[in-house]
Amino acid sequence: MSAVVEAVALGRWYGQVVGLNELTVRMEPGITGLLGPNGAGKSTFLGLIAGELKPSRGTIRVLGEDPFANGLLFRRVGYCPQRDAVYGRMSGREMVRFLLRLGGYGRREADARARRALERVALGEDMERRTAGYSKGMRQRVKIAQAIAHDPELLVLDEPLGGLDPVGRRDVIRLLAELAAAGTSVLVSSHVLHEIEALTAEILLVHRGRLLAQGTIADVRELLRQHPRRVEIVARDARRLARALLDAEEVIAVRLLDDGTRLSLETRDVARFHRRLTEIAAGGGFGVQGLESVDASLEAVFDYLVA
Amino acid sequence: MRFLLAVGILFRAHLGKTVLSVRTLICLGLAAMPVAAALLFVWAWDGRHEPPALELAWILHVQTIVPLIALVLGSAAVAEEVEGRTISYLITRPIPRAAILVGRWLALVLVVTLLLAASAWAVFAIFDRIVPAGAARQPAEVRERLVRVIVLGGVVYSAVFAAAGAFLKRPIIVGLGYTFAVEGFLANLPGGNQSLTIQYYLKSCLLAGDPELSRRLMSAREAIDLVSPGEGLRTILGIVLAALVLGAVAITRREYVLPA
Amino acid sequence: MAITRLEVYRRFTGPRRRHPLRFWPITAANVRAASKRKLPLLLLYAIPAIGTAIFSFFVYAKFAAEARLLPDGAGGGLALVDMLAQRALQRLEVRNNIAEFNSYSQTFALLPAAWFGSALFAADIRAGAHQLYFCRPITRLDYFLGKFLTAAFFTACAVLVPGLVICAVAAFNSPDWYFLLEEWDVIVDTVLYSLVWIVVTSSVALAVSSLAARRSFAIVGFFAVFFIPHAMGRVLRSLEGYDFFAISPIYDLRQVAIEIFDLGHSWPGIPAATAWSVLAGTVAASLLVVALRLRRLEAVG
Numbered sequence: 001m002s003a004v005v006e007a008v009a010l011g012r013w014y015g016q017v018v019g020l021n022e023l024t025v026r027m028e029p030g031i032t033g034l035l036g037p038n039g040a041g042k043s044t045f046l047g048l049i050a051g052e053l054k055p056s057r058g059t060i061r062v063l064g065e066d067p068f069a070n071g072l073l074f075r076r077v078g079y080c081p082q083r084d085a086v087y088g089r090m091s092g093r094e095m096v097r098f099l100l101r102l103g104g105y106g107r108r109e110a111d112a113r114a115r116r117a118l119e120r121v122a123l124g125e126d127m128e129r130r131t132a133g134y135s136k137g138m139r140q141r142v143k144i145a146q147a148i149a150h151d152p153e154l155l156v157l158d159e160p161l162g163g164l165d166p167v168g169r170r171d172v173i174r175l176l177a178e179l180a181a182a183g184t185s186v187l188v189s190s191h192v193l194h195e196i197e198a199l200t201a202e203i204l205l206v207h208r209g210r211l212l213a214q215g216t217i218a219d220v221r222e223l224l225r226q227h228p229r230r231v232e233i234v235a236r237d238a239r240r241l242a243r244a245l246l247d248a249e250e251v252i253a254v255r256l257l258d259d260g261t262r263l264s265l266e267t268r269d270v271a272r273f274h275r276r277l278t279e280i281a282a283g284g285g286f287g288v289q290g291l292e293s294v295d296a297s298l299e300a301v302f303d304y305l306v307a
Numbered sequence: 308m309r310f311l312l313a314v315g316i317l318f319r320a321h322l323g324k325t326v327l328s329v330r331t332l333i334c335l336g337l338a339a340m341p342v343a344a345a346l347l348f349v350w351a352w353d354g355r356h357e358p359p360a361l362e363l364a365w366i367l368h369v370q371t372i373v374p375l376i377a378l379v380l381g382s383a384a385v386a387e388e389v390e391g392r393t394i395s396y397l398i399t400r401p402i403p404r405a406a407i408l409v410g411r412w413l414a415l416v417l418v419v420t421l422l423l424a425a426s427a428w429a430v431f432a433i434f435d436r437i438v439p440a441g442a443a444r445q446p447a448e449v450r451e452r453l454v455r456v457i458v459l460g461g462v463v464y465s466a467v468f469a470a471a472g473a474f475l476k477r478p479i480i481v482g483l484g485y486t487f488a489v490e491g492f493l494a495n496l497p498g499g500n501q502s503l504t505i506q507y508y509l510k511s512c513l514l515a516g517d518p519e520l521s522r523r524l525m526s527a528r529e530a531i532d533l534v535s536p537g538e539g540l541r542t543i544l545g546i547v548l549a550a551l552v553l554g555a556v557a558i559t560r561r562e563y564v565l566p567a
Numbered sequence: 568m569a570i571t572r573l574e575v576y577r578r579f580t581g582p583r584r585r586h587p588l589r590f591w592p593i594t595a596a597n598v599r600a601a602s603k604r605k606l607p608l609l610l611l612y613a614i615p616a617i618g619t620a621i622f623s624f625f626v627y628a629k630f631a632a633e634a635r636l637l638p639d640g641a642g643g644g645l646a647l648v649d650m651l652a653q654r655a656l657q658r659l660e661v662r663n664n665i666a667e668f669n670s671y672s673q674t675f676a677l678l679p680a681a682w683f684g685s686a687l688f689a690a691d692i693r694a695g696a697h698q699l700y701f702c703r704p705i706t707r708l709d710y711f712l713g714k715f716l717t718a719a720f721f722t723a724c725a726v727l728v729p730g731l732v733i734c735a736v737a738a739f740n741s742p743d744w745y746f747l748l749e750e751w752d753v754i755v756d757t758v759l760y761s762l763v764w765i766v767v768t769s770s771v772a773l774a775v776s777s778l779a780a781r782r783s784f785a786i787v788g789f790f791a792v793f794f795i796p797h798a799m800g801r802v803l804r805s806l807e808g809y810d811f812f813a814i815s816p817i818y819d820l821r822q823v824a825i826e827i828f829d830l831g832h833s834w835p836g837i838p839a840a841t842a843w844s845v846l847a848g849t850v851a852a853s854l855l856v857v858a859l860r861l862r863r864l865e866a867v868g
Contacts, residue, residue: 014564050399053562069559071309071401079399083565085392089324101316102400104309146396333784337791344799347811351803362802371798379787390781479783480682483790 004029004063004154004185005049011057012044019044021209023058027187031180033196034189036206042189043082045206046158049187050079063154075103078152080143082159082189088132092123092142095131099146117149118142122171136163144172148179155179157188161195173199221295228252228266230295231273236287238263244284248276264294313402317410325414330383334376334419338426341367345433358434364427364453365524369509373423373460374486380419381465382478384411385558389476392565405555412469412551419461427454449520456513459543463505466547470554473561502534505546511539581704589705593713598720601683611679612725618672619729622664623736629661630740661737661746662753663830669730669757670824674817676725676764677793684718684772685785688860693780697864707861711773718769727761753828760827767816767846774853777860792849793817813837819845 005027012019020041036042047053048060051067051074060066065073087095093114100110118127121141126134131142140163147155155176161169173195180186190196196203197217205213205220213220235241238261242254245265250273252266267273270293281288325331341363348358385408388394397407431450464486472478490504501507511533514521521533534542602608691697700710734754738747746753775788796814803811812818822842824830 050395052395052398053564069398069404071403074399074401077399079395081395083392083395085395087324087391087393089327090320098316098320099396099400102313102397102402104312104401329780329784333787337795340795340799344802347799348803351811359802366802367795367798371794375787375791375795379784382783477783479787483786487790487794 002064003027003061005187006061007045007048007058008060009058010045010048010055010060012041012048012053013056018209020048020206023206023209023211025204025211025214027185027204028202029183029185030202031176031186031188031200033200033203034187034206035191035193035196035203036189036212038191039208040206041209042206043158044209046079046156046187046189047081050077050081050156052079052081075150076153078147078150078155080147080155080157080160082162084136084139084163086131086134086139086142089130091128091130092118092134092138092145093127095142096146096149100149103150105150113149114145117145120148120175121145122168137165137168140164141168141172144175148175151184153184155184155186155188157186159189159191161190161192169195228268229270229273229293230264230266231270232257232290232292232294233263233265233277233288234261234290235263236261236289237285241280241284241286241288244280244286245277248273248280250276310403310406313406314410314413317406318413321411321414322417325380325383325418328383330379330387331418331422334379334422337372337376337379338422341372341426342429342433345430349433349437352437358438360431360434361449361453361520361524363430364457365513368423368427368430368457369460369513370506372426373457374464374482374490376422377419377461377464378468378479378482378486380415381412381468382472382482384408384415384465384469384472385554386472386478387411389563389565394563395565398563404559408469408473408554408558409551412466412554415469416462416465419465420458423457423461424454427457449517452513456509459512459540460505460509463509463543463547463550466550466554467505470550470557473554473557505543508534508539508542508546512536512543515539590709590712590716593700593705593710594716594720597687597714597717601686601717601721607682611682614675615672615725615729618668618675619732622668622729623733626661626665626733626737627740629664630737630742633742662750663828665730665733665737665753666756666824666828666830668733669760670821670828670830672729676722677768677790679725680718680722680768680772681786681789683721684769685776685779685789686782687714687717687773688776688857689779689782689785692777692864701865707858707865711857711861714773715769718772719765722765722768723761726764727758730757730761756827760824763823763827763846764820767820767850770850770853770857771816774856777857777864810837810841813841813845816846816849818842 003026005025007023007025010023010025011021013021023041023045034042034045044053048055049062049067051062051070054068062073063076067073067077087098090098093111096114096117097110100113101107103110105113115124115127118124118141121144123138123141123145126138131139134142140160144157144160147157157176160172160176164172169192176186176188176199188196188199201216201218203213203215203217203220204211233241238256242256242263242265245251245254245263250267250269252268254263254265256262257264277288277291280286344363344367345360348363352358385394388397388407388411394407398404467485468478468482471481475481490506493500493504510525513536514524515533515536533539688697691700697710731754734746734757737750737753738744741747741750771792772785772789775792776782776785779785779788793816797817800812800815800818803814812822818837819842822837822839823846826839826842
């Protein structure tokens, strides 16, 4: 399967400020989440993919081509920038139609596609209003609409969920999932970790211009062996259970929480610990009521890698 | 063909936007200045002096208003998209980037020429009300030549400033410096330095071959050898073409790093 | 119990403690911020600096040459009178030259006033930062003074400082401190004329800055206020009896220079009262525009 995006030793700086440094990554078709704190280089990376920026060093290929000022490639890529900028004097429909006309579509087809795209992002009722009068969420939807209107093969979205209410976010996530199911590759950056998690398991994590991690969330977590896995247990007799668990060699540390009914413990081998816990709990009458692996989430992975 | 289609789409999309913009409002105010000056003259006129219609057109229009209007509107060709941060949408479309500059410039230059022509004809119309026909009125041919030069000035300055907008972050400031400092400075240097200014060729289009008009509009200090009107026109058109080509090269190669 | 706070910035309405220099932090911060970029400072002050250096040397050379003409002993009769007359003429020339330098070189002061002054309100309006000011315990007057003094500072660096430097050179190089003792009015005139320039250009710069959404537009407006009437005055001067040169603030400032320094020129020939009135009107109109705009900006928007 050919990669949709391939970067080799990619670097980009702005004067003295490093935007990206030595980024080597290969993105396969599907949905990929691009994560990182503010200033990590996410927008720089997306700008390079979208052909807005040129690399200072290294190479980047999008759908097998150099993206900068590549007119033919732009028919196949849809880009939604982070910047909150729209053509204020145009209505939503006019703006999307105008950009479609620049994409080579005839008037009728551009109009039909614009309407369809705006309906998909739930702007059907407001498409004739000037974008200057739109709320932030509506402007965000227009930006997404102009990116999807020409049915691109690759969709590049920089913080598309920003400014959207919870319902809007849910709708956009659903839309992206539909597009991915229909064969569009999607690269989306966001700070909203649990929503990226809901959207995809494939992540790219960047920090300070460098790639920190790539892969599924579980695989990346598995690699972080220097961070013991944390597990929380709810039990009726948590104190006694804690004493029993301290004897288990899989357990590194145990802490009694809150009202004494919860335990937080650390282990390097979750699988072996679970087997051990089953043995201990079965014979002890501890009243184990709940068990949760608290740091298997994306947020935990993010914290471990970035902190 | 793709280039022309893109130019046409951008021209149509931005013509309406340009007409209704704040910049055009400012330019309307600027274009009204010569009209206000003409009205002031008419109000204060004692009947003894010949109305300075030609001087108004030359000093106020060609040397001051034309560069200012061309600067305010012409520099917006690319700069407005950059300032509005909407250039991302255009440079990620499958169109030649040069079409962005040319299409927008055509919309702007149409507005510039209409404003300037209307302002010039309004000044002549105001003076015609106080000067009986056949008396001290300027010949129609001279008026037409003046209006042509005014409009030509709008075209060439707007092309130069549009190209500057493609190159520079602050084209208005550089344009002001060029118009009032560089051209003003070169205009006062002896020798052939004046031929480095756009004003020189506009002067040539207007005054070369018309000694009477030259005496009237140029002081002894300013009197210089001009080129023929044909050569002046060719040079001006050459400047327009060169500016647009350079601007097209700049916008094609340049990256636009926009703030978040 | 959940609460929401819907207002981010609210105009300050509490009691303000008396603080006479509340505008000062605004001025200091704006001057510091504007001074961070060195290239504009270099480009804008290069010409006044070069002019000042050349003229200072000229003044020094004049006095140095004059000093060598001083007689060793008392001459007699007409020779001494001749010598004194020569010396008096030379001194008058230095005085006039300082006055001419002040009146002509200050045209270059338009550039710093335009560059620094045009951004003062326009940048705040564009960024919405004016709300940050008005939710603090400062008045509109404090805000205005803070900005005005910023514009005045940068204009003064191109206007007042060169004049005072040349006066200082003259003072230190004049024999027996005569420049300080006998021609001290030139120093006063230099300060007075510079203040007129500073007030006029800073007021106009702030007025256009308060109207413009962008610095670029404000700069165009600033130049339009000065150069369009200038061109109009040139065109309309053919009307006898009407001093249409007076509509140009640049010509008015030139006329004011002639009056202040007592230069005795006939051009541009605007009556002094007219010139002063036009300048006063320009300042008044500018301040009115600023006052009206600040009143609107103070509302939470």
